[in-house]
Amino acid sequence: MATNDSQIPENPQPEVSDKMVPVATFSGRGGQTIVRKSNDLIQNAMYSLTLSQQKLMLHIFAMIKPSDTELPRYEMSIYEFLKLCGVDPHNGSMYKQVKKNIEDIANAKVQWIRLAGTQKITMFRWLSSATIDEGTGKIVLTLDQSLKPHLIQLKEFYTTMNITYTLPMKSQYSLKIYELCKSYQNLYLSKKQKGEPLVWNIDTLKKQVDCNAANWAHVRRTVLDKAKSEINGHTDIFFDYEVYEKDRQRVIAIAVTIEPVDEQVADNKLEEITKSMSKKMRKRKMEMDYGTLDDDPDVLTLEYVSVPETTIPYSYGATPELLAREIEVKAEIEKLAKTLTPDEMAAVHTMIDTMAKMAGKGGANDKMIDGGNALFFQTMNNVIDNCGGLRRWFEGVANRYAMRVIPTARTKNAPLPYLYKAIMDDLENYRIYVVGGVPEELTEETPPPEKPDIVEADFVETTAEPARDMLNYTDAETKKSMLAALNRYTDLDELSVKLTTGQMEALDDILQMTAYFCRRNVKGKDDGMMDGKANMQFIGALNKVIGRYGGLTPLFEAMAVMMDYDTYWKELMKNPRIKNPKLVFQAEVEKALLMPAAVIAEHNARKEKGGSQTPKKGFSWLDEFENP
Structure with missing residues (x-):
């Protein structure tokens, strides 16, 4: 999967002989967790990768050793690759999933954020080539040579981080904010000593984290507040922010706080995450009982846990039946049945069916991630994250949907889109529906x-x-x-x-x-x-x-x-x-x-x-x- 000529940088890196290229195997380097990336690659690179794809690339980068003088050629089995992707390696369509993951990453272009006063834009791909041998079950990946100065023999202006801290993260924005914080941490501490703030421009930040939100409220809730909840108390840093500059109603800059966590506390968190992930994988192995396949506990992948307060992965959008069951979990459907009338419960089931059917569909301008409509999952997961699930929201809207919205939808030529739009609006404005209490007056x-x-x-x-x-x-x-x-x-x-x-x-x-x-x-x-x-x-x-x-x-x-x-x-x-x-x-x-x-x-x-x-x-x- 070679890069097109139009996407190769002006001064491409010279080709390297196969004899010079080190080989990174999963068995030899798969347990490494330290990543070293140039600050430029973290701060100025603009790209679109899903959360699981970002974690996969971090695993691959972690397989680079400080002593390497060239980008390694990655060799691993399909089974090992799937575990790095966080994909179930035991289902019946592994070759299809491998091909899709590699194609998605290979086709995701990296573009430098244009600096003020310049016209030059550099673009390249993550991978320059990939080979899948279905006969032997072997995969060979080669990173694009444009990445070499940002990953190999780094001497200055680079960031070191332990990717174990990113494993429990459920938001693609949290992972990117964490990387940005690590890359800016020394600058923050230097400015702090001088009594100066570290200021992030909001428009630049949106490009850095690949967020197309149109308003500050969305950036605040979906990107910054979500990142705070997943970074603070779970990693080796403490992140916070406050509005620094506004243009009329529009927030244009924030001042950020990036404080280091006590080293012992950070080490304890690493151990806690490692044990938690290993325990989940061992439990999963016993439940699935696949006999001869070895579920390596050293490979740390994020497992999705189906409980009311956890957000739902984008990939569920591609499977309406699975998503419907998952929304019922978030809605705590048995508890709803005890508080709502039969008509209201019928309305809830109609809403869930609509959400499940529409979540995997996108319009001309809708962004799709892992088979799910990004706007839908971001909006729904924001409610789940802030309200500990969907039950209270359903309780607040059920009567209105039973009495007015669903009967109105049935009179429309296209009832499903009408109902879906109403649900999206009400998820966005969840605060005025979530069950709380009416003051006596x-x-x-x-x-x-x-x-x-x-x-x-x-x-x-x-x-x-x-x-x-x-x-x-x-x-x-x-x-x-x-x-x-x-x-x-x-x-x-x-x-x-x-x-x-x-x-x-x-x-x-x-x-x-x-x-x-x-x-x-x-x-x-x-x-x-x-x-x-x-x-x-x-x-x-x-x-x-x-x-x-x-x-x-x-x-x-x-x-x-x-x-x-x-x-x-x-x-x-x-x-x-x-x-x-x-x-x-x-x-x-x-x-x-x-x-x-x-x-x-x-x-x-x-x-x-x-x-x-x-x-x-x-x-x-x-x-x-x-x-x-």
Whole structure:
């Protein structure tokens, strides 16, 4: 599998005679765990490999010895190769799996991240050739010579790491972040002594870890926070970060912390991982009982464990039946059956069937990894990782799907895509569905007042019809036009400076929910309040804020602080009495929109007192307004 001419670097390395090339066999070097890579290869190389492929390449790099003067030629059996890949070597399609793994790696190009002010881009492949002898069961792999200066006889600007620490990692991003941390660690410690921060540019980081996320919230949850959870307490370093620079609402740089862990603690962690992996492999051997095949405990491969709190590999997308069973494990289906009605359980099974069928499909712009839709697995696994499984999420959405979403889907020409999109949206916004508890003042027995007369007295009344400097019924013609109108009266630049990241994330959802209320038409509740598609009860309340403050910025600032995602949702999900967090969120937004004076006044009072701006649990805006 030779590299195409168009992908060979301008100055390719000279060919090396077979006599000069050392041979690295699995039996001789398969137990080595130390990898040495140039910082350039870690920091400036851009490539797409799955988690299992990254681990395989690290195993291959570990088979290079410091004394080697040339890149080795790797010789191993198909059985040994499969174990390095983390693939079951005992199934009936091993040659097919070997061929696919090698093709995927051979076809994955490596490209240098273009440095500022330069036009030169170098591209090459990981492998220059590969031979599979199905008769003898032997594989011979040759790395591309472009890798030689980055792996052989390294003298300076290189990173040494023990790949054992990466074995328990379940995220491809965590492994890359770990490599980056190790390569930048000396620079971080040097800057720390000088009192300077180590700053990572977010756009560059996304290229380094092969993440195409469009927004900061996704990078934060899927890449950085996931990496923290898998690195800290499990490796030889401690990783953390904080926002360093923003451009309006957009985070453009972070300052990172990369502290070394006590050497004895790190050694203990290595021993713990090694014992854990070996124990899993021995247990697997006894369960599978393959007789003559020797399951070598020295070969450390990551085994997937099917329990509710573990994330699901991308490869399950290619097998809908297997994925459906696995989602049922994450949903703790037997526990769900004890809490949900028969109709709700039927809805859950329909959702699981849809998820399993669609997870292995991709559109024109969808990225597929190991046979699974990357966006689907990243979104679903984010919920599993943050909520310890899917049960609480299913409990929160089951009734809505049973009553509305699934019946609506059945009326569509393409019900499966419709239902899948709804599920994806609800997984992305899992915070407002995950079961927690509804505060007493938000239960159905005590709905918010529909006519907040006390609040209205706080504003200057006007009989004039809303003009261009006010919201009017035409703004609510569509959700898009309503959001545009809200943004027109809200200084997002000012708020992006004032608010924390968690508060800005809350603001995004508050604006969406506000647009919904401004167009809401619930029979009985909104009778007599509609003008076209506009709900004048909410638009009128917002216009009073505009009339007094010249815009909506003070109101949305107060609401974002009240519903700060870094505190609000955390407390919400800890409350054992919550039945549906979305109801809490919706009720809080509705009350704040109908009583904006109380919200703003209480927020300002807290700022003047210099105390916490986060309202206390069980807080009543109306009580605060009446008793300032």
